Amino acid sequence: MSARTIAIVGAGIAGLTTALCLARKGISSHILEQADRLEEVGAGLQVSPNASFVLSALGVLPALERQWIEPERIVLASGRNLRTLAEVPAGRDARDRWHRPYGILHRATLQRALLDAVAECPLAHLHLGTPVERYDRAAIGEVIGVRPDLTIAADGVWSKMRASVPGAATARFSGHVAWRFMVPFEGAPDFLHPRRVFAWVGPHAHLVAYPLREAKAFNIVAIHKSASGAHGWSHPSGDAGMTLRTDKFASWNGDIVKMLQQAAVPLAWPLYECGDGRWFDDDGLLLIGDAAHATTPFAAQGAAMAIEDAAELAEAIANAPEIVTAISGFETRRRERLRRVRSRADFNRFAYHARGPVALARNAVLALRSPESLAADFDWLYGYRPQI
Numbered sequence: 277m278s279a280r281t282i283a284i285v286g287a288g289i290a291g292l293t294t295a296l297c298l299a300r301k302g303i304s305s306h307i308l309e310q311a312d313r314l315e316e317v318g319a320g321l322q323v324s325p326n327a328s329f330v331l332s333a334l335g336v337l338p339a340l341e342r343q344w345i346e347p348e349r350i351v352l353a354s355g356r357n358l359r360t361l362a363e364v365p366a367g368r369d370a371r372d373r374w375h376r377p378y379g380i381l382h383r384a385t386l387q388r389a390l391l392d393a394v395a396e397c398p399l400a401h402l403h404l405g406t407p408v409e410r411y412d413r414a415a416i417g418e419v420i421g422v423r424p425d426l427t428i429a430a431d432g433v434w435s436k437m438r439a440s441v442p443g444a445a446t447a448r449f450s451g452h453v454a455w456r457f458m459v460p461f462e463g464a465p466d467f468l469h470p471r472r473v474f475a476w477v478g479p480h481a482h483l484v485a486y487p488l489r490e491a492k493a494f495n496i497v498a499i500h501k502s503a504s505g506a507h508g509w510s511h512p513s514g515d516a517g518m519t520l521r522t523d524k525f526a527s528w529n530g531d532i533v534k535m536l537q538q539a540a541v542p543l544a545w546p547l548y549e550c551g552d553g554r555w556f557d558d559d560g561l562l563l564i565g566d567a568a569h570a571t572t573p574f575a576a577q578g579a580a581m582a583i584e585d586a587a588e589l590a591e592a593i594a595n596a597p598e599i600v601t602a603i604s605g606f607e608t609r610r611r612e613r614l615r616r617v618r619s620r621a622d623f624n625r626f627a628y629h630a631r632g633p634v635a636l637a638r639n640a641v642l643a644l645r646s647p648e649s650l651a652a653d654f655d656w657l658y659g660y661r662p663q664i
Contacts, residue, residue, distance in 0.1 A: 280304065282593075283416050283424035285408045285437055287314060289383075290565030290582035291430035292390035296334045297590035297664065299399035306420040307400065310407035314391060319456045320488055320495030321383040322473065325374035326660040327580035330587045332376060333664050339389040344381035345489050346370070348471045352642070355478035355528040358467055362642040364651050366473070373651060374658045380473060382490045386579070411440035411561050426599055427561050428589070430582070433548050435567035444563060445553025450572050452625075453502040454545040455520045458493040459485075465531050468494045476532065479631035481524045483532065497573075498536060500524040501629075502546070520544075547572045552611075556603050564589060569614050574628065575621040577657070585610060587664040613660070620657065 282298055284291045287309035295305045323331070323340070331337045348367040353360050370378040394400045406419060408431075417423035429437030438444045459468065468474075473486040481500040488495050500521050520542045525533055548570060555568045565582035589606050596602030630638050642650075 281306070281420070281422050281424050283308060283420060283427040285427065285429050286431035286567075287311075287391075287402060287404075288430065288432060288565075288582075289387060289390065289579050290432075290567075290586060291428075292387070292394055293330070293334070293583050293586035294428055294430060294564065294589065295400040295402075296336070296390065296393055296397060297330070297586045298593070299397045300334065300664070301590050301594035302399070303590065303593065304399045305401065306424070307394070307402045308406045308408050308416070308419065309402065309404050312405040314387060314404070319383060319458070320486060320497070321381055321386060321579055322486070322576045323377075323379045323381065323386070324577070324580050325370055325376035325378055325658040326662065327583045328376040328379065329660075330583045330662055330664055333587070334393065336389050336393050337377075339392070340379060340381060340386060341377070343385050343490055344379035345471070345487055346377050346379050347473045347486060349647075350378075350473045351469075351475070353474060353476050354639075355476035355481075355483060355525065355532060358476070358529050358532075361477070361639055362645060362650055363647050364654065365647050367471075369651070370658070374655075378658070380486045380488065380495075382488050382495075383579075385490055409436060411437050413560050424560070426593070429561060429563045429567045430565050431567055433550065433566040433570040435563065437561060438563060438567055440561055441554055441557045441563055443554035444568075445551040447548045447550055447570060450547040450549050451501055452499050452547045452572065454547055454573065455498045455500075455539070455542045456545055457496050457539040457542040458488075458491055459496055459535065460493045461487070462492075464494055465535055467529075467531060475628065476528075477628040477630075478525065478528055479635070480629050482628040483525075483536075496535070496539070498525070498542075499547070499573075555607060558600065560599075562589075562603055569618075571614075571618055571621050572625065573621075574624040575617055575657075577617050577621070581614065581617060584613070584660075584662045587662040591663040609663075616656065 282305040284305055284307045287307050291307050295307050298305045346367050350364045350366055352362040366378045433447050470487050476483045484497045485494050522536045549572050550570045555563045564585040592602040592606040
């Protein structure tokens with residue numbers, strides 16, 4: 277194995293998980309993070325069984341299980357009349373079917389658990405307050421004290437490292453904005469359920485809701501079409517000309533519309549994605565996670581794909597005689613997986629936002645499906661076992 281020391285740019289979920297996966301293979305890494313301290317980014321997060329499989333192998337899962345909720349079911353429903361269209365069993369059924377749990381939690385809870393694991397790991401070295409504005413292998417080597425065999429860019433959808441990979445896909449606005457806000461458990465409307473994940477669907481828009489134990493509140497994400505969206509995770513309403521367009525939900529159930537109108541400080545998350553570009557510069561820089569292949573959240577797999585990347589990259593590096601060969605095999609495996617996940621997200625976007633005859637046909641087809649048969653549709657996704 278030629279790789280001895282790895283540099284990782286970014287201490288988000290992708291970067292921290294990669295460091296832990298490498299350490300599990302006996303490989304040292306240095307995580308370079310521009311922030312002086314790690315703060316909450318984003319809000320709620322769904323951890324599906326394909327991701328919890330990796331977190332279990334890393335020993336992180338018990339810390340999450342003490343704080344998260346395992347929803348009893350995932351429900352697709354009409355935004356117009358709240359009628360259930362389809363449901364997938366989760367909770368104990370997820371553990372029985374996919375052999376790992378499906379949990380919902382605050383993103384900060386996962387990041388904290390990963391950060392604690394990194395702090396206890398002698399092979400993972402975190403450098404806070406260390407910005408990397410561009411890829412420079414020698415300069416990175418000066419910071420960490422040794423020239424890295426590989427630099428992994430885990431710096432997200434707006435990656436600064438991406439510009440140093442010829443042919444890498446650029447981030448592009450998807451045409452949708454997600455609005456995030458919390459509704460406290462106390463006094464929450466009756467249609468919000470303390471043990472379920474809901475996705476209400478309607479023409480050109482949909483709304484996701486699920487409980488967060490840590491926040492004692494429901495995480496609400498309202499997604500609608502938008503002409504443009506500024507870069508960033510959290511833009512208050514009115515910033516960059518963006519507002520929560522409640523008119524997009526005008527034909528919906530009145531209680532949902534009322535909740536949207538009363539949303540306290542909703543934050544905009546413009547949804548950006550990356551196409552099918554290059555990830556590796558054929559020398560010493562590799563993109564992973566959102567830096568390589570950011571997707572929209574219509575399949576709720578963004579974090580899961582980054583976690584899978586981390587596991588399979590570490591496995592590839594540990595078992596190949598040299599780095600280029602290792603990454604070639606890693607890319608082949610991951611690109612096929614990402615292709616299927618992207619296709620699923622695109623299908624969900626079409627199905628969730630359907631209208632007229634298409635929506636009627638969707639509802640008719642779903643009415644014929646049992647919860648168990650719908651769960652089987654996710655076996656390829658949730659039942660996947662990343663190499664680790």
